[in-house]
Amino acid sequence: MRMKIVFLAAALTGGLAIQAVANPIGRRTMIYDGKTSEIEASPIESGDLWITTADLSSAAGFVIKPQGVCRDELCFPLPKSRQSEFVSKRGSVTWFNLTAFAALIKQPVAHDIKNGVWVFGRRSDIQNNLLNTLEAPDFKLADMNGSVHSLSDFRGKKVLLVTWASW
Numbered sequence: 001m002r003m004k005i006v007f008l009a010a011a012l013t014g015g016l017a018i019q020a021v022a023n024p025i026g027r028r029t030m031i032y033d034g035k036t037s038e039i040e041a042s043p044i045e046s047g048d049l050w051i052t053t054a055d056l057s058s059a060a061g062f063v064i065k066p067q068g069v070c071r072d073e074l075c076f077p078l079p080k081s082r083q084s085e086f087v088s089k090r091g092s093v094t095w096f097n098l099t100a101f102a103a104l105i106k107q108p109v110a111h112d113i114k115n116g117v118w119v120f121g122r123r124s125d126i127q128n129n130l131l132n133t134l135e136a137p138d139f140k141l142a143d144m145n146g147s148v149h150s151l152s153d154f155r156g157k158k159v160l161l162v163t164w165a166s167w
Contacts, residue, residue: 030098031119032060041116043090048099049111049118050088056096060120064094069101076105 030039030049037059042050056062061071064087068077078086078101086104088095098120102109108121138152151159 028116028118030055030059031117033120035059042095044088044095046097048097049109050095050097053094053096056098060098064096069096076101078104 028039028041028049030037030051037055039051039055039059044050051059053064056064056069062069063071065075068075069086070076085100086097088097098118099109101107102120105123107123110119110121111117136151138150140148140150142148
């Protein structure tokens, strides 16, 4: 299972290989835009990832504003009739359902329950922009001897990538 999550995480993050690590109770690992963050576990019982608004800002770069969920000038409005799917107040803490938000903006998500790891891939509009450039995203992987190589190390040279997966 760990091998599948690492390869799926690599696919979702544009080739960046990530090793899942078991988390202590009460913490989760979230990978968003290739950035790995330790976040608080939610008291909300569901199969979704609910994170604090502080973690939403620090780990994903979004803030909740009256016009929606925003990062810099980019804002995604939340449907008014579905606010409770996205935002929940528990005591003094406001929780945000990042999984429901990812579904709203058509962003792929992978979740490893055993290790408490959530990986969020690129939104479809960003993926389409990358396809239009015909340039592979940069990534780093170890060779058979453990030496790490980056695709950008080979820019301007012909490269043959051979991939394999057990699933």
